[in-house]
Amino acid sequence: MKSVSKNNIPKIHQVNIEQMNSLLPLLVNDNYLFLDLNGTIQRYSTNTEVFFNQIFNSKIIPGAPFFNQIIKDERIAHALESFLKKNLVDELTVVNIYPGGRKIALHINKVRFERKHIGYNCILDRTDFDNNQIKRVQLTNEFSELFSQTIIKGRELVNELHLNLLKNDEKFNLLESTLDKLKKNSIAILSAIETINTVITKASNSISILPRFPGVNVRNIMLLNDNELAHYIIKSMIKTKIPSMNVFSFTDTVEAIEFLGSHPTDIIFVDIELLRLCRWNFIEAFEKLELNLPIIITSTNVDHETILKISKFPMIKGILANPVNQEDLINILSK
Numbered sequence: 001m002k003s004v005s006k007n008n009i010p011k012i013h014q015v016n017i018e019q020m021n022s023l024l025p026l027l028v029n030d031n032y033l034f035l036d037l038n039g040t041i042q043r044y045s046t047n048t049e050v051f052f053n054q055i056f057n058s059k060i061i062p063g064a065p066f067f068n069q070i071i072k073d074e075r076i077a078h079a080l081e082s083f084l085k086k087n088l089v090d091e092l093t094v095v096n097i098y099p100g101g102r103k104i105a106l107h108i109n110k111v112r113f114e115r116k117h118i119g120y121n122c123i124l125d126r127t128d129f130d131n132n133q134i135k136r137v138q139l140t141n142e143f144s145e146l147f148s149q150t151i152i153k154g155r156e157l158v159n160e161l162h163l164n165l166l167k168n169d170e171k172f173n174l175l176e177s178t179l180d181k182l183k184k185n186s187i188a189i190l191s192a193i194e195t196i197n198t199v200i201t202k203a204s205n206s207i208s209i210l211p212r213f214p215g216v217n218v219r220n221i222m223l224l225n226d227n228e229l230a231h232y233i234i235k236s237m238i239k240t241k242i243p244s245m246n247v248f249s250f251t252d253t254v255e256a257i258e259f260l261g262s263h264p265t266d267i268i269f270v271d272i273e274l275l276r277l278c279r280w281n282f283i284e285a286f287e288k289l290e291l292n293l294p295i296i297i298t299s300t301n302v303d304h305e306t307i308l309k310i311s312k313f314p315m316i317k318g319i320l321a322n323p324v325n326q327e328d329l330i331n332i333l334s335k
Contacts (some may be wrong), residue, residue, distance in 0.1 A: 030045050030047045030048075031045065031047050031048045031051045031123060031124040031125065032044065032045040032047075032048060032121070032122070032123055033045075033048055033066065033122040033123075033124070034111070034119055034120070034121060034122070035066050035084075035119050035120040035122060036118070036119045037085070037117065037118065037119055038065070038081075039065055039066050039067060039081045039084055039085070039120075040063055040064055040065050040066065041060060041061070041062050041063065041064060041066050041069070042062070042063070042119065044060055044062075048060065048124065051124055051126075052069075055099070055102060055104065055124075055126060056069070056070055056099060065077065065081060066122070067080045067081050067084075070097065070099060070104070071097060071099065072099070073304065075303075075304035076207070076303070076304045076307070078304065078308075079304040079305075079306075079307035079308045079311070080095070080207070080307060082307070082308060082311040083209065083307055083310065083311050084108070084120065085311075086311045086312075086314055087310065087311055087313075087314055087316055087317055088108065088110065088120075088211075088317075089211040089212070089213065089294070089317050089318075090109075090110055091109060091211070091212045091213060091214055091215070092107060092108070092109045092211075092212045092214075093107075093108050093109065093209060093210065093211045093212065093317075093318070094106065094107055094108075094208075094209075094210040094212075094331075095108065095207065095208070095209050095210075096207065096208040096209075096210070096321075097207055098206075098207075102126060103126070103127050104124060104125070104126055104127075105124075105125045105126075105127050106122060106123075106124055106125075107122065107123040107124075107125065108120050108121070108122050109121050206299070206300070206301055206302045206321045207302045207307070207319065207321075208302075208318075208319055208320060208321040208328065209317075209318045209319045210318055210320070210328050210331060210332055211294065211296075211317045211318040211332065212331065212332065213267070213294065213332070213335075214335050215335075216266060216267075216335075217266075217335065218245070218266040218267055218333050218335075219244075219245065219246060219266055220245075220246045220248065220263070220264055220265045220266050221238065221245060221246065221247045221248065221265070221266065221267055221268075221269065221333070222248050222249075222250065222256060222259070222260070222265050222267070222268045222269070223235070223247060223248070223249045223250065223269050224250050224251075224253065224256050224268065224269065224270040224271065224274060224282070225249075225251065225269075225270070225271040225274060225298070226251045226271070226273070226274050226277070227271070228251070230271065230298075230322075230324075231249040231251075233323075233324065234247075234269070234324055234329065235247050235249065237324065237326040237329055237330070238329065238330075238333070240326075241326070241330045242330070242333060242334075245333070248263070248265070253274065253278050253281065253282040253285070256282065257282065257285045257286065257289070260286070260289055260291060260293075261289060265291075265293060266293065267293065267294050267295075267296065267332075267333070268286075268293060268294070268295045268296070269295075269296045269298055269320065270282065270295060270296075270297060270298070271297075271298045271299070271322075272297050272298065272299040272300075272306065273299075275297070280309075283295075283313050283315075283316075286315070287313075287315070293315065294315065294316075294317040294318075295313075295315050295316045295317065296316075296317065296318045296319070296320050296332065297310060297316060297318070297319045297320070298319075298320045298321075298322055298324060299319055299320075299321065299322060300321070300322040302319055302321070306319075307319075318332065320332070
């Protein structure tokens with residue numbers, strides 16, 4: 001594929017050619033838009049018109065806010081527009097959205113003209129749902145069915161044994177007690193499975209914002225989460241792909257701030273629930289350190305209030321949906 005030539009693009013786009021070339025792999029389908037600083041559509045390709053018609057069942061409205069045209073919830077659209085203006089990294093960022101049950105990847109990077117930021121290059125791409133998430137949902141549904149049948153069979157067994165063991169009350173009571181425990185355990189497992197499915201479903205419909213840092217050699221990572229299992233899972237994902245990476249885990253925000261004050265760190269992953277528990281004190285304490293480090297939020301469900309809150313803190317550069325997808329995680333960490 002040839003590089004972008006200044007002769008092939010309008011004068012106002014004869015800006016940062018390296019940025020344009022970085023988007024070449026994404027230009028194969030040519031679902032391209034140019035947004036101004038207010039996030040409104042200024043230019044777009046013919047293929048993008050077709051894309052809008054097929055995916056969003058609508059026509060492009062030039063000069064109108066972009067996110068309002070692809071997201072029905074105006075609060076989410078407004079929040080993403082705010083994030084675009086305040087938190088977007090200089091390099092490529094991928095925003096995943098799920099309109100109408102589809103997964104749409106929006107590839108965005110900043111455009112500069114004479115060193116001034118003038119807008120955004122955007123490429124739209126439809127991708128399939130995460131096969132791993134689908135498999136997890138299918139697996140948990142199978143478990144759910146299995147344990148439902150276990151409860152039914154247990155009840156049938158109790159009724160049958162009740163008739164046969166009436167003459168031996170002591171043994172019957174013991175058996176009935178044991179089966180009652182099995183029933184309670186099965187119900188507890190069903191509840192846990194329902195919780196897992198809820199988490200996966202929310203993540204499948206949540207928004208993720210995945211920044212790239214090609215100019216940064218990421219070697220030291222901080223994980224801040226009060227869930228020990230989350231630490232183990234994310235560490236395992238990183239170590240299997242990038243074994244040389246240093247991963248430092250913390251469950252306490254105060255200890256994490258003390259560590260940052262004296263140890264080199266390249267990127268921080270912090271769970272949104274922990275931030276809420278500490279009333280965002282970690283972010284405020286982090287600001288006082290005056291460290292130029294990106295923070296990525298991990299969250300099960302991203303609503304407009306979360307995105308608007310994040311937009312108040314420019315150091316927060318992305319949102320990684322829970323349960324964490326290994327490919328998304330590694331893409332953030334890789335150059």
